[in-house]
Amino acid sequence: MKTGMFALALGLLALRFLPALPPAAGVLAMCVLALMLLPFRSHPLAFFLLGLSWACISAQWALDDRLQPALDGQTRWVEGRVTGLPQQTSTGVRFELTDGRSPKARLPKRIRVAWHGGPPVRSGERWRLAVTLKRPSGVLNFHGFDHEAWLLAQRIGATGSVKDGERLAPARNAWRDAVRQRLMAVDAQGREAGLAALVLGDGSGLAAEDWRVLQDTGTVHLLVISGQHIGLLAGLIYGLVTLLARYGCWPPAWPWLPWACGLAFAAALGYGLLAGFGVPVQRACVMVGLVLLWRLRFRHLGAWWPLLLAFNGVLILEPLASLQPGFWLSFAAVAVLVLAFGGRLGPWSAWQAWTRPQWLIAIGLFPLLLVLGLPISLSAPLANLFAVPWISLVVLPLALLGTVLVAVPFVGEGLLWL
Incomplete structure (x- = not known):
C-alpha cells in the first residue's frame, strides 16, 4: 500500500x-x-x-475558468459576493469576488479586484461593480515572483480594477471578518495587525517594515499560521484533559482518552477554519488527526506514513498546491525534523533538543529556498531559537484565549493587550 x-x-x-x-x-x-x-x-x-x-x-x-480573451481590457458591470478577508492598503482595498455575473458574458468563478480610493469592503457583502477586467498575467523574470502561477494556484480566473460600485446586500456569514474587525479594534499597543496575522493568518495589515524584519530574521512562519501552531493547540487541549483526568477532575462517566483525542482534533480543525485552511494548515490537521488516531488505537504508524498520507491528502484536495512555495517548505520542514528526531540513538539533552532543530531546518531548507528563489536568512537559526518558544508558549495561547474571551468585558481585551 x-x-x-x-x-x-x-x-x-x-x-x-x-x-x-x-x-x-x-x-x-x-x-x-x-x-x-x-x-x-x-x-x-x-x-x-x-x-x-x-x-x-x-x-x-x-x-x-479563466477570463475569455475577448473580454480582456473591457469594463463591465459585475455582480458578485466578497469572499475571504479584504486587504486594506494605503491606496484602497483589494478583495475577491465569487460567482460573478455580468450581462451577456461568462465570467470566472473567482475574480481578484483592486479599488483605489474605494469605501470599506467587508467579507460576505454583495456588490455591483464596474470593473476593467484583465486575464491573469505576470512577468517572466528568472527567479522572480510568478504572479500568474500564484493566481492559477488560487484558482483566480481574472483580475481587475474597480471604477465604481454600489453595495447590494450587507455582510452574511462573514465570521472571520467579524473576528478581524474585533481584533483590530482592541488596544494591542499598536500590534493589532500582528494579532490578526497570528490568529487569522491575515498579514495584510502588517507594514512593509514588519515584513522586512520577519524575512530578514526567517520568522515569517511564526506570524503566518503554520502547522506548528495547529499542533501546539491540539497538544495543549490534549494535555489539559489528561491533566484533569490524572487528578480526578474529569467526569468518570466520560472516557478521558477518546475525549482528549476528539477535543484536540476539534481544536485543530477550529483553528484551521479560523486561519482559512491553507496548505500548511491542511497538512497539519491531517497529521494531527493521524497521530491522535494512533494514540486512540494504540498503533504505531511510524513517522513517514502519516506524512505521506497528508502529502497525498493535500494534493488530492488541491493538485495546484504544488505551484505554491509554501507547500514545498511546509512538507520539507517536517521531513527534516522527522529525519533529525527519528534516527537518533538515545535521548538528547534539553540543550540539544532546543538548539539542533533550528540549525537542521536552516541547513535542510537552504537548497530548497535557493531553488525557489526565496530570501535566505543567516540569522534565522538564532532568531528562531528564542522566537519559537516565546511565540508558541506565551504569545499564541494568550492571543487565542483573548480572542475567545473578547466578548467578556476587560478579560479578553486585557489578554490581548498583554
Whole structure:
C-alpha cells in the first residue's frame, strides 16, 4: 500500500514539471490504462497514472475558468459576493469576488479586484461593480515572483480594477471578518495587525517594515499560521484533559482518552477554519488527526506514513498546491525534523533538543529556498531559537484565549493587550 501511495504522490507532483497539459484524449487514455492495471501487480503504475490524470483534469478546469480573451481590457458591470478577508492598503482595498455575473458574458468563478480610493469592503457583502477586467498575467523574470502561477494556484480566473460600485446586500456569514474587525479594534499597543496575522493568518495589515524584519530574521512562519501552531493547540487541549483526568477532575462517566483525542482534533480543525485552511494548515490537521488516531488505537504508524498520507491528502484536495512555495517548505520542514528526531540513538539533552532543530531546518531548507528563489536568512537559526518558544508558549495561547474571551468585558481585551 505504501508503494501505491508513493506512486500516487509522484503522479500528483508530475503536474508541477509538465511544460503543457496533455490533450483530453491522452488524459482519458491514462485513466483507462490505470483502471485496467489496478487489479494486477503493476498497481504502482496505476496509482501514478491516476494521480497524474486527476492533477491534469483539475488544472484544466482552472485554465478553462479563466477570463475569455475577448473580454480582456473591457469594463463591465459585475455582480458578485466578497469572499475571504479584504486587504486594506494605503491606496484602497483589494478583495475577491465569487460567482460573478455580468450581462451577456461568462465570467470566472473567482475574480481578484483592486479599488483605489474605494469605501470599506467587508467579507460576505454583495456588490455591483464596474470593473476593467484583465486575464491573469505576470512577468517572466528568472527567479522572480510568478504572479500568474500564484493566481492559477488560487484558482483566480481574472483580475481587475474597480471604477465604481454600489453595495447590494450587507455582510452574511462573514465570521472571520467579524473576528478581524474585533481584533483590530482592541488596544494591542499598536500590534493589532500582528494579532490578526497570528490568529487569522491575515498579514495584510502588517507594514512593509514588519515584513522586512520577519524575512530578514526567517520568522515569517511564526506570524503566518503554520502547522506548528495547529499542533501546539491540539497538544495543549490534549494535555489539559489528561491533566484533569490524572487528578480526578474529569467526569468518570466520560472516557478521558477518546475525549482528549476528539477535543484536540476539534481544536485543530477550529483553528484551521479560523486561519482559512491553507496548505500548511491542511497538512497539519491531517497529521494531527493521524497521530491522535494512533494514540486512540494504540498503533504505531511510524513517522513517514502519516506524512505521506497528508502529502497525498493535500494534493488530492488541491493538485495546484504544488505551484505554491509554501507547500514545498511546509512538507520539507517536517521531513527534516522527522529525519533529525527519528534516527537518533538515545535521548538528547534539553540543550540539544532546543538548539539542533533550528540549525537542521536552516541547513535542510537552504537548497530548497535557493531553488525557489526565496530570501535566505543567516540569522534565522538564532532568531528562531528564542522566537519559537516565546511565540508558541506565551504569545499564541494568550492571543487565542483573548480572542475567545473578547466578548467578556476587560478579560479578553486585557489578554490581548498583554
